[in-house]
Amino acid sequence: MIVKTKFNASRKLLDRAVKEYSKFDNLKTSLNKPTGDFFYDPWVIKDEFQNTVWSSILKSLPVEQGEARVIILKNGTNYQSHADIDDRYHLNIQATQSYLIDLDREEMFKTVPDLIWYEMDTSSIHTAANFGEIDRVQIVVRKLLKRHYIKNFVSISIIPEGVLPRYHFDNIISPFLNKLVKSKSLTNFRYANNKVTFDLDNSRVSEFKNIIPKEFIFTVNSI
Numbered sequence: 081m082i083v084k085t086k087f088n089a090s091r092k093l094l095d096r097a098v099k100e101y102s103k104f105d106n107l108k109t110s111l112n113k114p115t116g117d118f119f120y121d122p123w124v125i126k127d128e129f130q131n132t133v134w135s136s137i138l139k140s141l142p143v144e145q146g147e148a149r150v151i152i153l154k155n156g157t158n159y160q161s162h163a164d165i166d167d168r169y170h171l172n173i174q175a176t177q178s179y180l181i182d183l184d185r186e187e188m189f190k191t192v193p194d195l196i197w198y199e200m201d202t203s204s205i206h207t208a209a210n211f212g213e214i215d216r217v218q219i220v221v222r223k224l225l226k227r228h229y230i231k232n233f234v235s236i237s238i239i240p241e242g243v244l245p246r247y248h249f250d251n252i253i254s255p256f257l258n259k260l261v262k263s264k265s266l267t268n269f270r271y272a273n274n275k276v277t278f279d280l281d282n283s284r285v286s287e288f289k290n291i292i293p294k295e296f297i298f299t300v301n302s303i
């Protein structure tokens with residue numbers, strides 16, 4: 081689920097980040113801003129983070145970057161199970177007894193501040209849990225989606241409805257979306273106003289119809 085990249089930050093930068101992160105009011109703080117499409121186009125550092133420890137750390141990951149956030153997971157807390165359409169790069173700033181957990185394979189990965197940028201395949205159902213005594217702090221960078229040419233496609237829209245719609249979307253739909261992107265069967269993904277839209281290879285539509293919760297509003301528009 082998670083593999084090392086060849087990219088590293090320095091101990092000096094990590095030590096500075098440990099001192100700086102507590103200035104953030106929120107558990108998730110975006111360090112950069114979009115230049116075009118949220119999921120497909122590179123993001124650039126926000127003005128207020130130019131020439132800070134955060135811009136220096138992001139430079140240690142020399143790839144085109146999507147949204148980059150400082151994410152704090154308080155001690156004694158965890159996230160609900162989910163998958164994501166986009167894979168992520170992770171750098172651990174601070175953690176003790178803290179883990180990423182692949183719930184599909186029932187495997188745990190300890191998150192330690194080892195200076196290494198990791199790449200995480202987020203198509204598995206996963207969570208993170210902090211059993212330690214301090215905040216777990218990470219920088220998490222969205223890997224940009226690639227646009228694909230699909231010869232025969234339909235445009236799909238999904239509006240999650242019913243009980244716990246977000247949970248059902250994240251656990252049933254997102255794993256499939258992530259894999260469809262990787263198999264070049266899905267493009268033009270958008271999320272706005274509680275509605276998800278994308279173009280899907282015709283040959284994959286019936287698989288999609290089989291998994292969609294009956295409470296969701298699901299529309300297929302042939303082009």
Ligand SMILES: [Fe+2]
Binds near residue numbers: 162163164206
């Ligand atoms: Fe995730």
